[in-house]
Amino acid sequence: MNLHEYQSKKLFAEYAIPIPKGQVADSPDAAEAAARGLGGALWVVKAQVHAGGRGKAGGVKVVRDLEAVRAAAKAMLGTTLVTHQTGSEGLPVRQVYVEVGSKIAREIYLSLVLNRDASRLAFVASAAGGMDIEEVAEHSPEKIIRVNVNPTSGLQDFQCRQLAFGLGFKGGQIAEFGKIAHAIYNLYLERDASLVEVNPLIVTADGDLLALDAKINIEDNALFRHKDLAAWRDASQEDPMERKAAEHDLNYVSLDGNIACMVNGAGLAMATMDLIQLHGGKPANFLDVGGGATKERVAAAFKLILSNPKVSAILINIFGGIVRCDIIAEGIISAVKEVGVSIPVIVRLEGTNAPLARQMLASSGLAITPANDLTDAAVKAVQMAGASS
Numbered sequence: 350m351n352l353h354e355y356q357s358k359k360l361f362a363e364y365a366i367p368i369p370k371g372q373v374a375d376s377p378d379a380a381e382a383a384a385r386g387l388g389g390a391l392w393v394v395k396a397q398v399h400a401g402g403r404g405k406a407g408g409v410k411v412v413r414d415l416e417a418v419r420a421a422a423k424a425m426l427g428t429t430l431v432t433h434q435t436g437s438e439g440l441p442v443r444q445v446y447v448e449v450g451s452k453i454a455r456e457i458y459l460s461l462v463l464n465r466d467a468s469r470l471a472f473v474a475s476a477a478g479g480m481d482i483e484e485v486a487e488h489s490p491e492k493i494i495r496v497n498v499n500p501t502s503g504l505q506d507f508q509c510r511q512l513a514f515g516l517g518f519k520g521g522q523i524a525e526f527g528k529i530a531h532a533i534y535n536l537y538l539e540r541d542a543s544l545v546e547v548n549p550l551i552v553t554a555d556g557d558l559l560a561l562d563a564k565i566n567i568e569d570n571a572l573f574r575h576k577d578l579a580a581w582r583d584a585s586q587e588d589p590m591e592r593k594a595a596e597h598d599l600n601y602v603s604l605d606g607n608i609a610c611m612v613n614g615a616g617l618a619m620a621t622m623d624l625i626q627l628h629g630g631k632p633a634n635f636l637d638v639g640g641g642a643t644k645e646r647v648a649a650a651f652k653l654i655l656s657n658p659k660v661s662a663i664l665i666n667i668f669g670g671i672v673r674c675d676i677i678a679e680g681i682i683s684a685v686k687e688v689g690v691s692i693p694v695i696v697r698l699e700g701t702n703a704p705l706a707r708q709m710l711a712s713s714g715l716a717i718t719p720a721n722d723l724t725d726a727a728v729k730a731v732q733m734a735g736a737s738s
């Protein structure tokens with residue numbers, strides 16, 4: 350689960366990570382009142398969406414009077430912000446964050462993520478922080494500093510100093526940075542985060558360190574331990590189909606293609622999508638119905654993928670190990686009869702009760718195309734999707 354910037358900064362404040370004063374607002378009046386209450390003569394109005402690249406997309410405005418605060422908020426609220434991370438659909442802006450402006454001397458990138466290759470948490474930092482950090486990583490990787498943290502010993506002071514020296518900090522800034530790094534590490538562990546990112550962490554004109562932005566992702570599977578954070582979920586920022594899938598305990602990710610996939614098992618789902626791509630097609634989704642799929646869950650999955658108007662064929666690929674193929678077949682028949690299907694449905698079933706499942710599908714009277722194996726299923730899906738389109 351992703352958090353908005355203003356929510357992430359609430360957590361930063363709890364862990365004594367220095368941030369500028371700010372306040373969230375959901376109307377131009379509220380934004381103006383927030384700026385007046387914060388004081389000062391320089392403010393930043395930021396659109397609150399779950400995506401980076403807001404500045405380049407017009408979602409961050411620096412303003413110097415209260416009327417300009419109101420105008421910036423009015424221009425953002427109720428719109429859809431499109432950045433390089435949102436795709437062409439963009440994300441709705443329902444709130445803005447009004448923050449006191451800061452005098453920036455330097456911008457730094459800092460994040461804490463899981464390094465799966467090393468089985469360690471890793472601090473990733475760069476003195477070339479700011480909006481173009483992706484370009485730095487691509488074109489100047491030598492400017493990126495990485496420090497892996499052993500979970501047994503935890504973050505060590507020498508590692509903080511290693512990062513601080515690499516980022517060019519001096520004097521009291523080294524100790525100040527160490528406190529921030531330890532706070533980020535503690536936040537990450539205690540709140541079951543999968544990402545804590547500060548871009549930029551700035552050095553002010555007075556030499557102080559300040560987290561000018563904040564991005565936190567919380568591990569979904571740990572939300573049962575964090576009811577307070579779960580209550581912060583903003584459904585408007587999530588894919589509607591993915592949200593609906595979660596209600597039925599389905600693992601679903603929307604993609605850009607036209608061949609819908611329904612598979613049991615993440616690895617088999619990835620292989621299915623790869624074969625579709627290999628034979629010239631494009632998958633419309635990743636959908637894992639799970640090893641313990643029921644008739645009801647299969648029916649819900651079928652209805653979900655049919656709700657995508659881009660879909661011109663459906664490939665169902667089930668290997669019955671834990672789940673029985675006849676249960677899958679029963680769910681498919683039920684869903685097809687209830688919803689009605691005008692596009693090709695290709696089914697490959699192997700494993701427990703597969704012969705019975707094939708017989709059920711063949712005698713259903715429905716227009717379902719059987720496949721002999723996975724390659725045959727992928728080829729038929731690509732061909733029939735093209736003809737259907």
